Amino acid sequence: MSTQSDKVDFTTSAEATLTSRKDASLASLMWKHPSVFWGGLLLVIMVLVAVFGPFLTADPVAIHPIDRLKVPSADFWFGTDYLGRNVYSRVIYGARVSLVVGLAVAVVAVVLGLVTGLLSGYIRWLDAIIMRVMDGLMAIPGILLAIALISLSGATLFTVIIAIVIPEIPRVVRLVRSVVLTVREEPYVEAAIAAGTRTHLILIRHILPNTIAPLIVQATYICGSAMLTESILGFLGAGIPPEIPSWGNIMSEGRTYFQLSPWIIFFPGIALALTVLAVNTVGDGLRDTLDPRIARKM
Amino acid sequence: MVFYILKRILATIPVMGVVALFVFLMLRLSPGDPAAVIAGDYATTEDILRIRENLGLNDPIVVQFTKWIGQLVQGDLGISIFTNLPVTTLIAQRLEPTIMLTLTTIIFTIVVAIPLGTLAAWKQGSLIDRAVMLFSVAGFSVPVFVLGYILIYIVSIQLRWLPVQGYKSMFTDGVIPFFRHIILPTVTLSVIFIALIARMTRASVMEVLQEDYVRTARAKGQSEFKVLMKHAVRNAAVPIVTVIGLGIALLIGGVVVTESVYNIPGLGRLVLDAVLKRDYPIIQGLILLFSFVYIVINLLIDLSYTLFDPRIKY
Numbered sequence: 001m002s003t004q005s006d007k008v009d010f011t012t013s014a015e016a017t018l019t020s021r022k023d024a025s026l027a028s029l030m031w032k033h034p035s036v037f038w039g040g041l042l043l044v045i046m047v048l049v050a051v052f053g054p055f056l057t058a059d060p061v062a063i064h065p066i067d068r069l070k071v072p073s074a075d076f077w078f079g080t081d082y083l084g085r086n087v088y089s090r091v092i093y094g095a096r097v098s099l100v101v102g103l104a105v106a107v108v109a110v111v112l113g114l115v116t117g118l119l120s121g122y123i124r125w126l127d128a129i130i131m132r133v134m135d136g137l138m139a140i141p142g143i144l145l146a147i148a149l150i151s152l153s154g155a156t157l158f159t160v161i162i163a164i165v166i167p168e169i170p171r172v173v174r175l176v177r178s179v180v181l182t183v184r185e186e187p188y189v190e191a192a193i194a195a196g197t198r199t200h201l202i203l204i205r206h207i208l209p210n211t212i213a214p215l216i217v218q219a220t221y222i223c224g225s226a227m228l229t230e231s232i233l234g235f236l237g238a239g240i241p242p243e244i245p246s247w248g249n250i251m252s253e254g255r256t257y258f259q260l261s262p263w264i265i266f267f268p269g270i271a272l273a274l275t276v277l278a279v280n281t282v283g284d285g286l287r288d289t290l291d292p293r294i295a296r297k298m
Numbered sequence: 299m300v301f302y303i304l305k306r307i308l309a310t311i312p313v314m315g316v317v318a319l320f321v322f323l324m325l326r327l328s329p330g331d332p333a334a335v336i337a338g339d340y341a342t343t344e345d346i347l348r349i350r351e352n353l354g355l356n357d358p359i360v361v362q363f364t365k366w367i368g369q370l371v372q373g374d375l376g377i378s379i380f381t382n383l384p385v386t387t388l389i390a391q392r393l394e395p396t397i398m399l400t401l402t403t404i405i406f407t408i409v410v411a412i413p414l415g416t417l418a419a420w421k422q423g424s425l426i427d428r429a430v431m432l433f434s435v436a437g438f439s440v441p442v443f444v445l446g447y448i449l450i451y452i453v454s455i456q457l458r459w460l461p462v463q464g465y466k467s468m469f470t471d472g473v474i475p476f477f478r479h480i481i482l483p484t485v486t487l488s489v490i491f492i493a494l495i496a497r498m499t500r501a502s503v504m505e506v507l508q509e510d511y512v513r514t515a516r517a518k519g520q521s522e523f524k525v526l527m528k529h530a531v532r533n534a535a536v537p538i539v540t541v542i543g544l545g546i547a548l549l550i551g552g553v554v555v556t557e558s559v560y561n562i563p564g565l566g567r568l569v570l571d572a573v574l575k576r577d578y579p580i581i582q583g584l585i586l587l588f589s590f591v592y593i594v595i596n597l598l599i600d601l602s603y604t605l606f607d608p609r610i611k612y
Contacts, residue, residue, distance in 0.1 A: 133316050137320065139592045142551060147570075232551075235558075236570060262447070
């Protein structure tokens with residue numbers, strides 16, 4: 001009997017220390033980096049909104065001609081657009097497109113850039129060729145490149161993601177390459193080479209781990225800029241097709257009625273700006289903690 | 299020195315070659331028949347044939363490329379599919395508004411961002427510093443067009459201070475109408491650029507302020523203003539100028555959007571109209587032109603380092 005109660009005591013106290021430790025770290029995060037805390041919180045909320053959107057709101061594509069261009073009110077929080085569609089529902093659904101595009105672009109650009117950067121940094125004869133290609137790619141304005149690619153291949157979620165990824169790759173390649181060039185001179189890499197370790201093992205075991213911290217930071221910035229680019233493409237009429245509400249194409253459709261109903265542009269614009277701000281502040285926080293070397297400079 | 303400049307100029311050739319190759323392949327490697335894609339859904343067979351002829355798609359790909367490069371080198375960007383005018387003529391017609399908007403933006407940015415960044419570095423941790431940092435994070439988060447519409451709504455629609463949209467030429471319509479129309483687009487386009495440059499200025503001035511010669515200058519009793527201007531900003535110039543050059547890419551993207559928001563008949567509008575009509579020679583020509591400008595500006599900036607920092611010698 002007594003042993004049993006001891007056990008119970010033990011587990012609860014362990015749980016207590018665990019939770020208190022968690023509290024302490026969250027509290028210290030809030031204290032040390034308040035902007036990161038609020039940015040992270042906002043981001044979590046946005047992700048929840050995107051995931052549970054359908055349960056929160058009405059049909060974003062339902063047309064009610066009788067309720068056209070209504071001002072924001074208790075019935076229509078963000079007003080309605082020129083077809084009487086509920087702007088609030090559309091903004092909630094738009095969060096999905098933005099977050100999916102941001103995340104997908106960040107992941108794909110980082111993976112492609114990582115592989116190319118590793119090869120470029122470690123294999124000398126490839127380096128010159130890859131870097132010239134990257135210089136050329138960097139010289140092409142990203143938005144123009146994306147618009148041209150989409151106009152040639154047709155606008156779908158997939159082509160939009162690819163079109164935003166391509167101009168983002170050179171920055172990742174340059175970052176990875178610069179890490180590789182520094183690390184490959186380290187004694188432990190020389191030791192590995194001397195010991196006869198094969199090139200792909202050196203790359204994976206010794207060089208790859210060094211690129212992870214700066215890449216995570218870079219990925220958050222890419223995520224933010226991809227969401228902006230997606231909205232710009234949508235706004236210019238070259239983005240996600242209008243059947244799927246995205247923050248960009250909601251604003252694009254609101255342009256004609258701007259003088260009459262500015263809220264159609266303002267609400268998705270605010271949602272977008274807040275989300276990108278959240279992603280960027282989290283990125284800044286990650287940079288400060290993961291990569292103090294860069295943090296000191298910026 | 300002359301040798302170095304020549305070397306740098308030669309080094310831009312492969313980069314331009316890559317851009318040209320990329321633009322060339324983009325059309326040829328896109329899925330399906332590019333002529334049919336460009337002609338659109340309601341095209342007749344003759345339309346498609348005409349476009350194929352116009353783009354030279356009937357030749358073998360290597361012949362196409364050499365022909366195309368040969369024309370490019372002579373400054374021939376091809377002929378627009380819908381207007382049947384040379385792309386260079388169309389570009390020349392739309393050049394002025396874009397150049398003016400870019401110039402006013404760069405000037406406004408430099409006038410605002412460098413003093414702000416310097417002030418933030420000088421009063422590190424102060425309210426001004428925090429405000430500048432907040433601005434530079436926020437500037438990167440607000441899309442250009444949302445900012446444009448907010449400005450139009452407040453300044454033009456509510457306060458009625460400035461015209462809503464449009465462009466007036468400084469040369470044919472007068473200086474005052476020109477400025478009244480260009481103020482809002484300039485401010486809109488500058489925000490992200492100011493965010494970038496102010497942040498970089500702050501970082502590099504902060505680094506220079508740690509240097510021994512700054513301490514020496516202060517120790518010998520030089521005024522803070524002179525310390526900042528003569529020692530700090532001058533020595534921080536190289537990274538700042540470099541970022542301005544890299545920011546040109548950002549600026550070009552922003553020009554397309556800003557011209558669209560403010561209805562300015564410049565190159566950005568030209569490219570957007572071309573995209574909607576799938577007038578590929580125009581899109582191609584403008585991508586090449588913008589990339590060329592980016593490469594040349596960055597080359598000039600590289601070569602200008604000696605002006606800012608005599609320690610750099612070629």
